[in-house]
Amino acid sequence: MQDINSSAVKLVIAGPVGAGKTTTIRTLSDSEPVSTEMPMSEPAMGDKTTTTVAFDFSTVMLDDGQPLFIYGLPGQERFEHMWSIVLEGAFGVLLVLDASDERLQEECEGWLAAIEKIAPGTPVVIGLTKTDLLAKPDLRSLRANLAEQGLVLPVFSFDARDKAQANHMVRALLASID
Amino acid sequence: MNVDIRVAVAGDELQKRLRLAAGLLQAHKIEGSLRPWDGTRCDCAIVAADDLYGERIQDYARRKQIPVLAITRANDRFDPDTATIGEHAPLNVYVRALLNLLKAEAEPAEPAQATAASVTSRTPGIIVLAQALSRPSSDLVMALDGVELGICPSTGTIRAASSEVMLQARQLLGQPGWQLREASGGALANGHSESLDIFMIRAGIHHGEALPMFPLEGSRMKCWPDLGAAPDLIEPLRVASLLAKGHRDLQKVAGLTGIEPVQASGILWGFQAAGLIVPDQQKMPSPHPKTASNDRLPAAGLFQKLAARFGLFQKAS
Numbered sequence A: 001m002q003d004i005n006s007s008a009v010k011l012v013i014a015g016p017v018g019a020g021k022t023t024t025i026r027t028l029s030d031s032e033p034v035s036t037e038m039p040m041s042e043p044a045m046g047d048k049t050t051t052t053v054a055f056d057f058s059t060v061m062l063d064d065g066q067p068l069f070i071y072g073l074p075g076q077e078r079f080e081h082m083w084s085i086v087l088e089g090a091f092g093v094l095l096v097l098d099a100s101d102e103r104l105q106e107e108c109e110g111w112l113a114a115i116e117k118i119a120p121g122t123p124v125v126i127g128l129t130k131t132d133l134l135a136k137p138d139l140r141s142l143r144a145n146l147a148e149q150g151l152v153l154p155v156f157s158f159d160a161r162d163k164a165q166a167n168h169m170v171r172a173l174l175a176s177i178d
Numbered sequence B: 001m002n003v004d005i006r007v008a009v010a011g012d013e014l015q016k017r018l019r020l021a022a023g024l025l026q027a028h029k030i031e032g033s034l035r036p037w038d039g040t041r042c043d044c045a046i047v048a049a050d051d052l053y054g055e056r057i058q059d060y061a062r063r064k065q066i067p068v069l070a071i072t073r074a075n076d077r078f079d080p081d082t083a084t085i086g087e088h089a090p091l092n093v094y095v096r097a098l099l100n101l102l103k104a105e106a107e108p109a110e111p112a113q114a115t116a117a118s119v120t121s122r123t124p125g126i127i128v129l130a131q132a133l134s135r136p137s138s139d140l141v142m143a144l145d146g147v148e149l150g151i152c153p154s155t156g157t158i159r160a161a162s163s164e165v166m167l168q169a170r171q172l173l174g175q176p177g178w179q180l181r182e183a184s185g186g187a188l189a190n191g192h193s194e195s196l197d198i199f200m201i202r203a204g205i206h207h208g209e210a211l212p213m214f215p216l217e218g219s220r221m222k223c224w225p226d227l228g229a230a231p232d233l234i235e236p237l238r239v240a241s242l243l244a245k246g247h248r249d250l251q252k253v254a255g256l257t258g259i260e261p262v263q264a265s266g267i268l269w270g271f272q273a274a275g276l277i278v279p280d281q282q283k284m285p286s287p288h289p290k291t292a293s294n295d296r297l298p299a300a301g302l303f304q305k306l307a308a309r310f311g312l313f314q315k316a317s
């Protein structure tokens, strides 16, 4: 596996379990994403123990053959200390959230705060999945609440299984940093 | 009131339009049923103006005092004096023609509700709505003759009786005469529903050239439009990104997006009709300018490569 902290072009797909990260990465990728493992030291009971953490990884080839590396940022709390490694040098984060999750608002705020704390200033776009499963889709509350906090960023509802829509999320990210 | 309408014209498109128009008579408390002409008693007949069969039915109907609407290829209008209508006249004109023929008043179904209306006779529908939604608004119904749209700004959805009516309505939003009223509970609750943002942006693009230039100075984008389900809308994405960065000059926004100012203007009318643009005086917390993190930005060449790979500068077809 390539060195995660090299000067590679890096895009991070973040979000809680089940939101649609792996699906998004698969949809964006030319090839099947791999679930890769990374050794992690974690302080536990005063001892240093080593554990491995699994996360999604895939590549997309840019025009001249330069690879874009796409990483899935796993949501489990206990792996938070690996976030800084994954987020290091990423040009942006696509935060994938399940629109049908009752805790959508808290999840969103928690993730945004964590990303801002660990990698301040990283551009973020929010992709809401599974709006097709909602009987009464509310496409606005989350966006309006963020705007009230002065956060004006793309909040798009998309289907992680749809290639054109997943691509459009990356466009939104690029447009917002251009 | 039930009315029995008999049809003696061919063509799937035309039949469909007549069915839609008959359905929209409901807004005027008329249940219209469409059946093929068979020479028996009916409330009105629809025939082709330019064929012999149509002429024969017209003669017969005149003797029996059955009102007849004749469909012509000559124009796209309705002429009440000759009771002819252009085949490709918009849906609302068909509704108006049927009402005229049936001697029914072309009144909104619930005139008492029309108090909240801003009935601005010459203003295109999309601008009437844009003005209403530049302030916080409850749910609205906008109607042109029988064509009705339910606007729900709180959930970001728009409703109509069916997807066909929705499409027709989009084509009519450049026209004046729309009436706006507050929605009474459950208006259009069972119809077809779409994203308000995407619907209005498409309407704005469709009618952009016919609308006045959007007054962008003094306005501010409150939220990004939700374009997730419309990956073909690339230029609106770029226009939104420029507004988010604080651009207020329409010419400049158009230039940076690589489109004509009228197109940018149409997109902006769409944004405002979806409630995304507010007057700037309204003191909302200004967006955090993301702490400049130029070290994070991909180098220019790299950005171009990413943009090319994901189609950011691709022209909408």
Ligand SMILES: Nc1nc2c(ncn2[C@@H]2O[C@H](COP(=O)(O)OP(=O)(O)O)[C@@H](O)[C@H]2O)c(=O)[nH]1
Binding pocket: A015, A016, A017, A018, A019, A020, A021, A022, A023, A024, A129, A130, A131, A132, A133, A158, A159, A160, A161
């Ligand atoms: N109905 C629906 N299902 C989706 C959507 N996006 C993702 N899914 C499904 O959600 C499930 C969880 O997705 P996954 O990518 O494994 O989530 P992860 O835990 O974040 O990696 C999968 O079965 C996906 O097919 C969507 O927009 N609509």
Ligand SMILES: [Mg+2]
Binding pocket: A018, A021, A022, A023, A056
């Ligand atoms: Mg996964």
